[in-house]
Amino acid sequence: MTAHINEFRQRAKTSIADARLQGALEGATGHLRQARAESLADLPDVEALRDHFKEVRSATLARLAHHLETFERNALAAGAHVHWAGNAETACQIVIDIARQQGVTMATKSKSMATEEIRLNPALQAAGIQPVETDLGEWIVQLADEPPSHIVAPAFHMTRAQVAELFSKEAGKDLPPDDIPLLTSEARAILRQKFLASDMGISGGNIAVAETGSVVLVTNEGNGRMVTSLPKVHVAVVGIEKIAPTWDDAAVWLSLLGRSSTGQHLTAYTTAVTGPARPGDPDGPQEVHIVLLDNRRSHQLGTPYEEALQCIRCGACLNICPVYREVGGHAYGNPYSGPIGAVIAPLLFGLEAYEALPHASSLCVACLEVCPARIDLPRMLLQLRADEVDRRIIPWYERAAERGLAWAFTHPRLYDRGANAARFLGRPLFKDGHSAVPRKLNPAQQRRLPALAPRSFRQRWASGELEEER
DSSP: OOOOHHHHHHHHHHHHTOHHHHHHHHHHHHHHHHHHHHHHHTSTTHHHHHHHHHHHHHHHHHTHHHHHHHHHHHHHHTTOEEEEESSHHHHHHHHHHHHHHTTOSEEEEOOOHHHHHTTHHHHHHHTTOEEEEOSHHHHHHHHTTOOOSSSSOTTTTSOHHHHHHHHHHHHTSOOOTTOHHHHHHHHHHHHHHHHHHOSEEEEOOSEEETTTTEEEEEESSSHHHHHHHSSSEEEEEEETTOEESSHHHHHHHHHHHHHHHTSOSSOSEEEEEOSSOOTTOSSOOSEEEEEEEOTTSGGGTTSTTGGGGGOOOOOHHHHHOTTHHHHOSGGGSSSOOHHHHHHHHHHHHOTTTTTTGGGSOOOOSHHHHHOTTOOOHHHHHHHHHHHHHHTTOSOHHHHHHHHHHHHHHTOHHHHHHHHHHHHHHTGGGEETTEEOSOGGGOTTTTSOOBOOOSSOHHHHHHHTHHHHHO
16 A cells, blocks of 8 residues: 555545544543553653663664674574565565475464564465464454554454454354453464464564574563464564664663553563574474564664664554544554654655655654654654655645745744734634635635634744743
């Protein structure tokens, strides 16, 4: 999929008109926002911890090649195989080749945004290998043949009735939507058979610890441990930016990841995989393969977008974003949605194909305030808009408007005079504080634009009026 302006607007209109989806989005994101706030409040000095984490992530990216080489050396010493994938096609082919060498016909998967990014499931299916998602949310959207709509909660846009219908079809019998224990029991029974029949487990990697060559997975359902211990082969597809130099750095990462995503101090299961099973181990894979995925990540190093690589995929910016909370994840047209998706999707998949996403933001800065790594997403969204003008991606009249506004903002006296003139000349177009123009001429279409305030913020600030209100 792509996200051109008209495509994004059409998908957004459809989402906004869906009352069921609106209720699900507000309820789920509201719950996650509250859980995050309560969990972070338990930390004695959370702001200092976020500052420290920001320094760790920045310093790690500054020496990324060194840490990746350290990770590779220690992973090889632990008995794992390490592969380097420059793009999505190479990564998919590496996984397929490993599967074919082992005669694998079915692979169970743990939740992984990296495998969604490279579209591994369609590639496996085309190669005759059946992928089975085992995270409950991922399994639901796989049964529905839909992409995930949220980084952390991929199926929270669906109702119980929809899930029951999917499970009934898979189980071959009618399952009531109100009996949640029965639905989960049926899912558990079906997936258990998949685990036992699978010869390959595929996961992502929340963290790659260079100090020991370990891949860390966090899950809440235990399926990650099943994927990494039952099949004879485990393949982890990990973005090259997910490196933590030491376990101390990983500990800070984990303490902020759970709290920022679901409001948990730690997720229910934290699994560290360091090479294959050793002699005497009761279980574990005979082979461990780690695919280090670049896919244009290295292109961002040393650019104004390097900071985006500090993301730990917690989803906090999605839950706070007023745009995401209205349009949902599918409007973004790629696995990464919300403010972080609006930045990294154009970087990974091309700005020309995702030209609408830098504009899918109110620039309210709420995403910056909640990000555990303090990633300045609003700054990068503005930079992407500037790139669209420089590269002539948007139409000429929009480029002219962007350049005109940029010029006006850098000439405050002329800007004030222009605003005063617009305030005076625009009076006939407004009534009762809102636009009175016919709907066809209203640029906001569905809503009435507010009239310009009688006095600008700058004028009120200069007069001391705002100080008096305080």
